[in-house]
Structure formats: structure tokens, C-alpha cells
Amino acid sequence: MSGRVTLATVAATAGVSVATVSKVLNGRSDVSESTRARVQELLREHEYIGRRPEQVERITVELFYQGFLNSYSVEVIQGVVEAGQAADVDVVVGSHPHANRSSGRAAPWIRELTATGRRAAIGITCELTDADLAALSRARLPLVVVDPISIAQPDVTSVGSTNFAGGMAATQHLLSLGHRRIAYLGGPPSSGCNQARLNGFRGAMEAAGVPVPKDYVWLREFLYEDGLAGGADLLDLPEPPTAIFAGSDETALGVMEAARARGLRVPEDLSVIGFDDTQVARLASPQLTTVRQPLREMGAVALRTALQLAAGEKVDSHHVELATRLIVRDSTAELARVPVS
Structure with a gap:
């Protein structure tokens, strides 16, 4: 059979009316099982694709x-x-x-x-x-x-x-481990989530009575390359931090690479914590301590x-x-x- 298959074509082949074929397509019950089976087999055989009764616009x-x-x-x-x-x-x-x-x-x-x-x-x-x-x-x-x-x-x-609570939790964790020289390496200053994480970091440090040197806050983007560059700057300070809170997991991985390039071990020589809990946090070596966002x-x-x-x-x-x-x-x-x- 050539050309487009229509309901009339299927009906003529099955020996039934077009209305009966339409009833089969719409799942109506007032069709005998033998007729339904014969019509369905013909529809499959001819790969019939009908038009929707009404073209519903999808959102x-x-x-x-x-x-x-x-x-x-x-x-x-x-x-x-x-x-x-x-x-x-x-x-x-x-x-x-x-x-x-x-x-x-x-x-x-x-x-x-x-x-x-x-x-x-x-x-x-x-x-x-x-x-x-x-x-x-x-x-x-x-x-x-x-x-x-x-x-x-x-x-x-x-x-x-x-983000504020997450920033506090990350910093309090590092403080509980005995760290006092803790740096923050975050994202753009205009970013709302970055500001909240930074404020959480500062809030936890202030509550613990630990000052934050100006050189210990480094803001650019939430990227691996920024973690690599920022980590290098922080670790090359005359008095480098013993722990770094990175504003994202990818930034944290950059920090870890900067530490490895300087012969430092994570976490023995430097503790690193990230933010997000993406897949890279679990693939990192060592696996990354981080703040999970849902x-x-x-x-x-x-x-x-x-x-x-x-x-x-x-x-x-x-x-x-x-x-x-x-x-x-x-x-x-x-x-x-x-x-x-």
C-alpha cells in the first residue's frame, strides 16, 4: 500500500466503518474483541500515525x-x-x-x-x-x-x-580542628551567595575572637583557575594560612593543586573545605570536605x-x-x- 494511510484505508481493509476504526483508536468499549484486534493489527502493520484530536500546546x-x-x-x-x-x-x-x-x-x-x-x-x-x-x-x-x-x-x-549558615558551618569546622590562620577564597564581590558565605566566615571568626588579615580574603570567580591562582597567592604569603575555605568545590580543587605544587600535603599540611558538594568533591583526592547545597x-x-x-x-x-x-x-x-x- 503506497501513500499516506488514512482511517478510510484501514476501515476498508478491515471491512468495518471509519467510525469503528475511530472507536478503536480512542479506546472505546463498544467494539467486539475480534474487530478490535483486527483493526489494531492493521494499524500496526501500516504504521498509522494519526493526528491528535486537538493540538494541545505544551508549556x-x-x-x-x-x-x-x-x-x-x-x-x-x-x-x-x-x-x-x-x-x-x-x-x-x-x-x-x-x-x-x-x-x-x-x-x-x-x-x-x-x-x-x-x-x-x-x-x-x-x-x-x-x-x-x-x-x-x-x-x-x-x-x-x-x-x-x-x-x-x-x-x-x-x-x-x-549560604550564610553554610559559611559559618565551614569556618566553625576548621576552628574546631584548631585552625586559627584561616583564609577565604571566594567568588565575585557582587555575588549575593558569595557575600553571604563571606559574611558567615567573618561571623564565625569574629565569634571565636580570631582576626582575619586583609590578605586572607581573596575574591574573583568560583572557578578552578581562580582556586589555583588564589591558592598560590595565599600559600606564598610570609605567614600562609593553615586552612582555606573555598567558595566552591572547583575552587577548592584549584587550591589543592596549588598546595601540591608547593610540596604541601592535604590535609596534613593544609586543610581545604569547599562549597556545593558536586560530583567533583567525591572524585577529588583526598575526597573534599564541603558544604552541601541541595x-x-x-x-x-x-x-x-x-x-x-x-x-x-x-x-x-x-x-x-x-x-x-x-x-x-x-x-x-x-x-x-x-x-x-
Whole structure:
């Protein structure tokens, strides 16, 4: 049989009416079992693909990230995608292009989102201009950001974790091991999550009565390369730290490599603690002590919040924080004591 197979073709071959074939397709019970079996066999034989009774528009959410994919963003993306599957929602993942800050106009990608029928947008550690936010508002395209970079946009709906508490827990752990020369190596100064982690670090140090030298705070990005460079700077100080709290797992791995390059052992000579508890923390050697963020759950909450906003529902809070937890592994140890001669 050539050409497109129609219901009429199947009906004629089966010796039944088109209405009977339609009943089989729709699972109706008022068809005899023998007729149903004969029609279903013909449908399979001819690989019949019918049109949907009604073309239902699926909800599509845009998920974008800034910069390069890393272990942190992969975990969050996984959470968004899994939540989208559970909600029967399509999630399109893409990289966020840099906005044209000089012109003050919204980036063209926002117009593309509305043109392609996106119902909401989710950004991961992204920074949007005021023009972008205004364009999203005009387009009535809800936005949810996971760990926003800018702390100057309080009206942006966001999802994060208890970064301040996590920063305190990490620092208190190092203090409990006897360390007093503790450095913080974190991300961008403008980053809200970085500021919270740094404040938690300072709060724990101040509560313990331990001063923090200016050279012991190093801020750039949450990248391996920054951990490598920052770790080198800290370890080359005249009085280097005995412990370093890194603002991300990847930064912590850079610190560990900087220590190895100088003949230092982790944790015997230097304790290192990270933040996130991504897969790299468990693959590190030694395995990394870190502060666990529920990254996949953060992604899932962002997806559910975006769908609420797209449906015109109110959300309980513009900013949701999920709990962090200290995970102790092998990269931290008690401060080595100098033996008495």
C-alpha cells in the first residue's frame, strides 16, 4: 500500500466503518474483541500515525546559564530537567548571551523567547540588565534565577540556599580542628551567595575572637583557575594560612593543586573545605570536605516556581532558601602540633 494511510484505508481493509476504526483508536468499549484486534493489527502493520484530536500546546520553559558549564550548573540543570519531566513540561537549555550594556537595550534573545512561545525563563547564576528585566516584564515572561549574581535586584524571584549558615558551618569546622590562620577564597564581590558565605566566615571568626588579615580574603570567580591562582597567592604569603575555605568545590580543587605544587600535603599540611558538594568533591583526592547545597532540589523549586508565575499564581516568597549541610570527608584535619624538643 503506497501513500499516506488514512482511517478510510484501514476501515476498508478491515471491512468495518471509519467510525469503528475511530472507536478503536480512542479506546472505546463498544467494539467486539475480534474487530478490535483486527483493526489494531492493521494499524500496526501500516504504521498509522494519526493526528491528535486537538493540538494541545505544551508549556516550554527556557533554562539559561551564564559562562561555561561546570559541575555546579550541571547539577542545577539536572534538577530543572527532572522536575520538567515530572510536570510534563519541555525545558530548553541554552547559554545566556551577554547583554549589550552600552546601548541600555534588552538583548535580542528575549524577543526570541517570546517569538518561540516560551512561557517562563530560569537563569542560573546570571546577571541581567535593567533593560532585560523591563523587557521580560513587558513580555509577561516570568523569570526565576538560581543564585543571582547581582544583589541589587531584590524584586527578581530567586532560589538559593542558606549560604550564610553554610559559611559559618565551614569556618566553625576548621576552628574546631584548631585552625586559627584561616583564609577565604571566594567568588565575585557582587555575588549575593558569595557575600553571604563571606559574611558567615567573618561571623564565625569574629565569634571565636580570631582576626582575619586583609590578605586572607581573596575574591574573583568560583572557578578552578581562580582556586589555583588564589591558592598560590595565599600559600606564598610570609605567614600562609593553615586552612582555606573555598567558595566552591572547583575552587577548592584549584587550591589543592596549588598546595601540591608547593610540596604541601592535604590535609596534613593544609586543610581545604569547599562549597556545593558536586560530583567533583567525591572524585577529588583526598575526597573534599564541603558544604552541601541541595542543587537538584534548587533547580526543581525554580521550575515549580516558574510554572506558578506563568499560571498567574502568587508565590509565597520572592526568595527561597534551602538548607545547607556540612559534609566532612578527608581534606580537613586537626592542626598539626609542633613537637616539643
